[in-house]
Amino acid sequence: MGIYSLSFKNLRRRKLRSILTMLGVVIGVTALVVLVGLTTGMTSYMKESTGNMMGDILIMNSTGGGALMSSPGSSFLDPEAVDEIKNMSQLYNIKEDVEFLTEFNGTQIYIVGTSDWSQIKINGTSGVVVSKTLEDMGYKVGSKITIKDQEMTVTGTFTEGSMGMGVVIMDSSRALPLNNNKSSSITANTRGDPEVVKNEVEKTVNGTTASTKSDLSKQIDDLMNGLTLFIGGIASIALLVGVISIVNIMLVNVTERTREIGVLKAIGFTNREVLGSILLESALIGFIGGIVGLIIAAILLQTAIILFGSQIGDIKLISMLPLWLIVGVIGGATGLSVLAGLYPAWRASRLNVVEALRNE
Amino acid sequence: MNKTNVLEFKDVWKIYRMGGEEINALAGVNLTIKDGSFTSIMGPSGSGKSTLLHVAGILDMPTRGNLLMNGKDTSTLGAREQARFRRSEIGFVFQRFNLLPQLTTLENVLLPMNQPEPQKAQEYLDKMGLEGKYSKTPNQLSGGEQQRVSIARALVNQPSLILADEPTGELDSKNAEVIMGILQDLNKKEGVTIIIVTHNQLAADFTDKIIEMRDGNII
Numbered sequence: 001m002g003i004y005s006l007s008f009k010n011l012r013r014r015k016l017r018s019i020l021t022m023l024g025v026v027i028g029v030t031a032l033v034v035l036v037g038l039t040t041g042m043t044s045y046m047k048e049s050t051g052n053m054m055g056d057i058l059i060m061n062s063t064g065g066g067a068l069m070s071s072p073g074s075s076f077l078d079p080e081a082v083d084e085i086k087n088m089s090q091l092y093n094i095k096e097d098v099e100f101l102t103e104f105n106g107t108q109i110y111i112v113g114t115s116d117w118s119q120i121k122i123n124g125t126s127g128v129v130v131s132k133t134l135e136d137m138g139y140k141v142g143s144k145i146t147i148k149d150q151e152m153t154v155t156g157t158f159t160e161g162s163m164g165m166g167v168v169i170m171d172s173s174r175a176l177p178l179n180n181n182k183s184s185s186i187t188a189n190t191r192g193d194p195e196v197v198k199n200e201v202e203k204t205v206n207g208t209t210a211s212t213k214s215d216l217s218k219q220i221d222d223l224m225n226g227l228t229l230f231i232g233g234i235a236s237i238a239l240l241v242g243v244i245s246i247v248n249i250m251l252v253n254v255t256e257r258t259r260e261i262g263v264l265k266a267i268g269f270t271n272r273e274v275l276g277s278i279l280l281e282s283a284l285i286g287f288i289g290g291i292v293g294l295i296i297a298a299i300l301l302q303t304a305i306i307l308f309g310s311q312i313g314d315i316k317l318i319s320m321l322p323l324w325l326i327v328g329v330i331g332g333a334t335g336l337s338v339l340a341g342l343y344p345a346w347r348a349s350r351l352n353v354v355e356a357l358r359n360e
Numbered sequence: 361m362n363k364t365n366v367l368e369f370k371d372v373w374k375i376y377r378m379g380g381e382e383i384n385a386l387a388g389v390n391l392t393i394k395d396g397s398f399t400s401i402m403g404p405s406g407s408g409k410s411t412l413l414h415v416a417g418i419l420d421m422p423t424r425g426n427l428l429m430n431g432k433d434t435s436t437l438g439a440r441e442q443a444r445f446r447r448s449e450i451g452f453v454f455q456r457f458n459l460l461p462q463l464t465t466l467e468n469v470l471l472p473m474n475q476p477e478p479q480k481a482q483e484y485l486d487k488m489g490l491e492g493k494y495s496k497t498p499n500q501l502s503g504g505e506q507q508r509v510s511i512a513r514a515l516v517n518q519p520s521l522i523l524a525d526e527p528t529g530e531l532d533s534k535n536a537e538v539i540m541g542i543l544q545d546l547n548k549k550e551g552v553t554i555i556i557v558t559h560n561q562l563a564a565d566f567t568d569k570i571i572e573m574r575d576g577n578i579i
């Protein structure tokens with residue numbers, strides 16, 4: 001039997017009270033896991049896509065804000081710079097990509113010129129591929145679409161990654177003339193260490209900035225770590241509020257059970273055992289609340305994946321809920337709850353037995 | 361036969377300070393409780409009976425004086441040792457039963473056991489005439505039944521001393537007689553040392569020795 005099994009029984013004794021106390025933890029944990037999970041999922045998705053980047057190096061205009069921060073279609077490489085890059089002997093397999101906004105039937109749509117179709121899931125064939133938004137406007141495989149006075153035939157559609165925007169993807173060679181032959185970025189393979197070549201490119205070609213795969217991956221990490229910390233911090237406040245209510249409730253519980261605690265001590269339980277049983281009771285509130293919060297968060301994230309996943313890419317629940325997040329959030333909720341139980345437990349352990357027994 | 365002393369009160373004082381006033385709950389008590397004895401303590405309300413029992417059970421420490429238990433001075437025990445001592449050597453029975461409401465009958469008896477042995481706990485409950493009530497909770501039992509559970513709980517670690525503060529105080533006379541009969545049996549057949557506090561002369565008549573208290577002392 002033992003005093004510690006009492007902790008479990010006491011939770012069940014005042015079910016509504018226990019559930020309401022846990023609810024605070026549940027809400028905090030759910031908020032924390034959903035927000036951090038989303039950022040984490042984003043990070044691993046972004047890293048995966050940069051990992052798939054063709055070539056060793058990505059070159060852009062230095063005023064655009066770099067590979068991650070630039071808003072698409074806002075900054076282009078000079079044609080002279082492109083020529084210089086193309087003439088560099090350290091580079092081979094040079095490909096130009098372009099992204100720009102254009103007026104289309106009264107709205108703005110993105111034109112993307114690509115030299116790598118492998119990352120795009122197409123219904124149909126490559127060539128001129130339109131996003132869901134345009135498909136909804138009636139453009140299907142075989143339809144004619146006019147962009148910048150150029151009439152072309154739609155060869156396929158895609159649903160992923162357009163975030164509800166109107167997007168048309170075509171070969172770079174076709175898109176470039178539509179943007180006065182100005183490209184957004186150049187990808188290339190390097191002869192020798194990409195880091196060295198990167199520095200050479202930036203030095204010899206004025207107004208360019210180059211990134212290697214590891215640069216991008218580091219930039220993503222920096223960006224996302226900051227974001228995770230910020231969002232995690234905000235959500236932690238919710239968890240903290242939930243945990244603070246445990247202090248309050250456990251004080252009420254301990255006061256209500258004064259006489260019982262007196263009996264426990266009278267029949268021979270030590271102060272430490274009494275303390276431990278109260279701590280266990282609050283730890284259980286945090287632990288169970290944490291598990292429930294985690295399950296709810298997982299359901300919410302999975303729902304988000306089902307509802308919106310196709311628009312942001314191929315994100316898996318697993319990448320949103322890494323082990324460190326699960327262990328951290330359950331351990332954190334439990335640990336904080338134990339801290340919250342310290343003062344009530346200390347009060348209980350210090351109760352004078354005789355006075356507690358006289359307590360009516 | 362030369363019986364050993366389970367308890368020895370040596371000039372025991374318990375003094376409470378209320379504002380400027382001093383209350384002598386115990387005023388120099390000298391008392392010896394022999395192994396295998398069955399004693400009742402009587403006296404008016406406020407005369408110090410409960411305080412005496414609390415000191416006897418090492419729930420309370422004397423302000424002055426010494427309490428020897430099985431010849432050992434209890435004032436040297438730390439809080440932890442006191443608790444261990446209570447658990448193994450002393451069984452408490454309270455006026456208001458004080459069973460834990462969230463536990464079943466069986467669980468209440470198992471609670472103080474160092475090694476939970478349901479078999480043994482059941483034997484004690486059977487002895488109290490509670491077979492078939494193992495999984496009832498206290499609020500499903502009558503007062504008499506609850507008190508019998510609490511006696512089983514007090515006995516389960518085979519203590520050398522049972523202390524009962526008005527064990528029949530909440531019971532009708534029929535149940536009071538049953539409880540006193542059980543305590544008498546334990547004393548006579550198994551040699552358990554028992555001290556009860558009571559207001560009830562009928563209950564006191566079950567015991568072998570009656571001690572009268574007044575104003576914190578034995579008269």
Ligand SMILES: Nc1ncnc2c1ncn2[C@@H]1O[C@H](COP(=O)(O)OP(=O)(O)O)[C@@H](O)[C@H]1O
Nearest residue numbers: 376378383385404405406407408409410411412
């Ligand atoms: N914690 C306390 N503070 C002050 N006085 C107390 C306290 N506990 C008991 N007393 C006093 O000690 C005396 C003896 O009390 P008690 O042992 O409970 O008497 P009884 O059990 O014989 O009715 C009473 O006058 C009571 O008011």
Ligand SMILES: [Mg+2]
Nearest residue numbers: 409410411525
């Ligand atoms: Mg009393």
